[in-house]
Amino acid sequence: MEEKVSKRDMLLEAGLAIFYEKGFEKATIDEIVLRAECGKGTFYKYFTSKDDLVDALDDKFKAKMKDKLKKNCPYKLSPEVFFTKLIKTLRKIFKENHKIGIIKFSRAHQANKLLEQSDQNWGPIPEIEYITNYVIEKINSGEISKVEPRSLVACLMGSVHHMLFSDFKEKKPFTDKEIKDVVKVILSGVKPIC
């Protein structure tokens, strides 16, 4: 009744914070359990290893991503609205969950020879699948002119990633005007001539 948050959840939360702050390798179980206010044994009751904790965090993230996209960016939206909502939604999710993204990316590279064995570390990426399907559908229906689907996805996802990178690196978050211009650039490029 009193204590609603389970130890497991506290570990998940603490892990996310510490992994993000220190990076996967530099994070120590000691510090994680310290922040989660539990013994080291408890960590290993719920997770088999440090890696296992990251995987658990990633699973949560992917589930949330799929869910948010379905809710905020239904396929029935027009390209203009869809793209705008998409960029905003993705930025919001990535911002709110940027920790796990960064953790995953950087862990993948510590692992080794990522270029060769990346598939072991990364499952399918839900947002890319989601957008690609939308784009294909709209190209088929004629609402978007015939371009390579991956090219359009590249512009969209790439812009989002670049914005996040700028937010992070340059500390000048993209303004609404700038976002609008990104959509404008992309949309004018694929709007079918009527």
Added chain:
Amino acid sequence: MEEKVSKRDMLLEAGLAIFYEKGFEKATIDEIVLRAECGKGTFYKYFTSKDDLVDALDDKFKAKMKDKLKKNCPYKLSPEVFFTKLIKTLRKIFKENHKIGIIKFSRAHQANKLLEQSDQNWGPIPEIEYITNYVIEKINSGEISKVEPRSLVACLMGSVHHMLFSDFKEKKPFTDKEIKDVVKVILSGVKPIC
């Protein structure tokens, strides 16, 4: 005459290879000096620490980046040619030097609290400065319609990053047709109506 490559260069080369293969944290000085065929003491003659070696590698990369961009993408080129050459050049450089890029990115995140102290790890990014200046110049000269410069840079750099990520993650390198379509999407969006 006999041994032209300096020990320092051999260490640089070995470091790049090992950091890339294992990731910064998992790479050991032992392995680096083994591959560089020199003693551990020699390593500390030329570099003050593991971090110092990465910094040295990064400096080399940035110099090369500036140089290639100036050669392949002079400002005098038209947006269409510039963008196409830019995307191809960046992809090539990143591909040829992807090791240092990945190393830097992943080290930045292991370091700590990147969002707060990132500037310590990352100096100015030469390619972004270079492109931004081009875009501003062309907007001023009217060859590109008035959009936020950062938006256009976002589309360009974002696409490149996304392509690299796709190459890496999905192992389906973007084709020439797809690259052309990316430029088409972006260009049609910013081509001034004549």
Added chain:
Amino acid sequence: MEEKVSKRDMLLEAGLAIFYEKGFEKATIDEIVLRAECGKGTFYKYFTSKDDLVDALDDKFKAKMKDKLKKNCPYKLSPEVFFTKLIKTLRKIFKENHKIGIIKFSRAHQANKLLEQSDQNWGPIPEIEYITNYVIEKINSGEISKVEPRSLVACLMGSVHHMLFSDFKEKKPFTDKEIKDVVKVILSGVKPIC
């Protein structure tokens, strides 16, 4: 009616099996209670510690040893028959109960400084007492020639131990012919009659 085997017996049985399979140190309470199909708390209801469980197992073994010797090798037997039955009985008991023997021996040595404090871990050894008494009795009655009792016990017990060791180490169990020859050697020696 339904469940006749007590939890305590199940723990005893599980402990014997796991100790034997993994060795005392490598055996974990977790695995023991898992096999005994009971909770960890239950273990500590019946036994005060891991050591306590081994002691309980040893007590059972010693009782069985005494019992079997009395039944199979009564003092009234002649030396020839007694020795043969003795060797076979001991081998059988040790084989059937080798787990506890090995466990005890190996635990003794992990414990510490065995040469000094061995008596804490080992009570009197029933089979040695039993044989020694027989030998003394038969020397007194003249059925066995006057040798140091311990020397004869050494040959007998030593042979048994060596056979067990050979069974275990070389996986070539001693044959009946070989056992018979051991008794022959002890009873009659190997000096050729000149």
Added chain:
Amino acid sequence: MEEKVSKRDMLLEAGLAIFYEKGFEKATIDEIVLRAECGKGTFYKYFTSKDDLVDALDDKFKAKMKDKLKKNCPYKLSPEVFFTKLIKTLRKIFKENHKIGIIKFSRAHQANKLLEQSDQNWGPIPEIEYITNYVIEKINSGEISKVEPRSLVACLMGSVHHMLFSDFKEKKPFTDKEIKDVVKVILSGVKPIC
């Protein structure tokens, strides 16, 4: 010049002592390096693991065993002298090196399922090979009557082992008279001449 004992030898010596005192599992690297007066890193420079140290100790022991037997018990000796010298030599070697013997035996059992995989832990046993060959030779030459070689080896080795066990367990070392009687029993048996 000054410090003749190498770090490796100090570790070997310290390991032997600690393994013997505490048993393989309970011995800690910390304590070994403490006694060897060197850092933990040094341990892992010379040995790849705790197990590796035991193996090194065992190799030394086996070499010494072969050497001593050849010197003290040459095949040209008569059975009576050979057996007596053999028992004394083996007891002496085992006593002087009892630590490694006990360590090996008890480690084997912690390993696991020894009965099945013992061969991985134990190489050929030099003393048994040595004695067996002697016995076979003497049986062929007629100096020893025709018994199964293994039976005689069992009596000899078994007696030695039993004596060691008695020394260890009962703390009453076998006297010279008792040893002589053991040889007598084996050589001439205990059946009273009727």
Added chain:
DNA sequence: GATGAATGAGCATTCATTCAT
């Protein structure tokens, strides 16, 4: 200048034991 033996702080992981339910 170059070396590599020596170091020891640091970390992931295990497991016997307790105790509240």
Added chain:
DNA sequence: CATGAATGAATGCTCATTCAT
């Protein structure tokens, strides 16, 4: 009576860095 979640001391092993030669 029985349970199993929680604990944290203990341990094997790694690796960046130093320094005497």
